Amino acid sequence: MKAAVISDDKIIVKNFDDEKLNGRKGAVVKVLGCGLCGSDIVKFVHKISPDGTVLGHEIVAQIIDINSDSKFKIGDVIVTSHHIPCGECVYCKHGNVSMCKHFKSTNIRPGGFSEYVYLSEEHLLNVAHLKPANLTEIEASFYEPLGCIVRAVKRLDLLKNDVVLVVGLGSIGILTAQALKAYGYEVVGCDLIKERIDFLKKLGILAYDVRELPKDFTAEGIFMTSGADKAIGTALKYVCNGGKILVFSSTPSDLSAYPNNEIYYRELTVLGSYSPSPLDLKDSLGLLEEGKVKVSGISTEYYIDEIQKAFDDTMSNKIMKAYIKL
Ligand SMILES: [Zn+2]
Ligand SMILES: [Zn+2]
Numbered sequence: 001m002k003a004a005v006i007s008d009d010k011i012i013v014k015n016f017d018d019e020k021l022n023g024r025k026g027a028v029v030k031v032l033g034c035g036l037c038g039s040d041i042v043k044f045v046h047k048i049s050p051d052g053t054v055l056g057h058e059i060v061a062q063i064i065d066i067n068s069d070s071k072f073k074i075g076d077v078i079v080t081s082h083h084i085p086c087g088e089c090v091y092c093k094h095g096n097v098s099m100c101k102h103f104k105s106t107n108i109r110p111g112g113f114s115e116y117v118y119l120s121e122e123h124l125l126n127v128a129h130l131k132p133a134n135l136t137e138i139e140a141s142f143y144e145p146l147g148c149i150v151r152a153v154k155r156l157d158l159l160k161n162d163v164v165l166v167v168g169l170g171s172i173g174i175l176t177a178q179a180l181k182a183y184g185y186e187v188v189g190c191d192l193i194k195e196r197i198d199f200l201k202k203l204g205i206l207a208y209d210v211r212e213l214p215k216d217f218t219a220e221g222i223f224m225t226s227g228a229d230k231a232i233g234t235a236l237k238y239v240c241n242g243g244k245i246l247v248f249s250s251t252p253s254d255l256s257a258y259p260n261n262e263i264y265y266r267e268l269t270v271l272g273s274y275s276p277s278p279l280d281l282k283d284s285l286g287l288l289e290e291g292k293v294k295v296s297g298i299s300t301e302y303y304i305d306e307i308q309k310a311f312d313d314t315m316s317n318k319i320m321k322a323y324i325k326l
Pocket of ligand 2: 088089092
């Protein structure tokens with residue numbers, strides 16, 4: 001089978017032995033496609049993942065072999081995420097599922113940018129779902145990234161009709177703005193790239209060039225999807241006193257920390273959110289299935305053999321999001 005691996009600052013496609021069940025519980029799936037996540041880019045660029053790693057986790061796939069107590073059968077087209085929390089550790093009990101040791105140790109093998117993938121029984125019982133019939137494969141591939149957003153929106157936990165400013169309107173920002181709206185907030189988006197601002201406006205959500213936000217604008221919540229250091233200044237400028245800033249991306253320098261005194265005197269809350277729980281994922285699929293979060297037009301398709309180009313085009317902002325076809 002073909003799989004894309006990190007190799008010396010490049011992503012190359014290599015041949016491997018097919019994934020097989022070999023008596024294990026779980027399923028072997030044929031990956032139909034896999035979204036390229038911002039975290040895949042970070043892992044590649046900052047060399048967090050070693051050579052030989054198969055990235056990708058936003059898969060839509062068809063079951064070709066199964067040995068499971070779950071409801072699934074051969075031929076089913078499913079979506080799944082890659083990590084499963086234990087539900088019992090101190091992190092899980094506090095709702096910080098992404099910090100759970102079991103969560104971090106679970107994964108799909110070898111990774112989403114691979115023709116065949118092994119899913120454990122735990123995946124099938126906790127985080128896999130049938131692809132809803134009204135969603136295309138590409139639309140369904142937003143199940144996991146939107147799940148991350150749903151969790152972050154829940155953590156923001158503001159009052160109905162509060163204003164939330166989404167800073168950064170890449171694919172995550174576009175999804176976030178719609179998810180926030182679905183949860184009852186007044187949403188305003190901002191970015192520097194005109195096409196992205198227009199994209200959100202077309203979805204019926206207010207959006208501005210960040211340099212042109214109204215002078216008196218303030219928001220109870222700021223949702224940080226931008227990975228630029230400068231975005232932190234934007235957040236502090238527009239968050240109202242007592243407001244919340246949700247951090248949803250890494251920035252190049254860690255020196256750009258939030259200033260202690262502003263947090264103190266203005267009673268600000270700064271909180272982070274990373275990966276979703278099984279329930280957040282289920283809610284994500286609901287938002288997609290009901291059309292409350294629309295994702296058509298966000299992705300650009302690439303075949304696995306062009307995966308390096310997909311990475312390059314994403315990094316240079318030429319496209320909003322890549323979907324890799326297997
Ligand atoms: Zn992702
Ligand atoms: Zn746990």
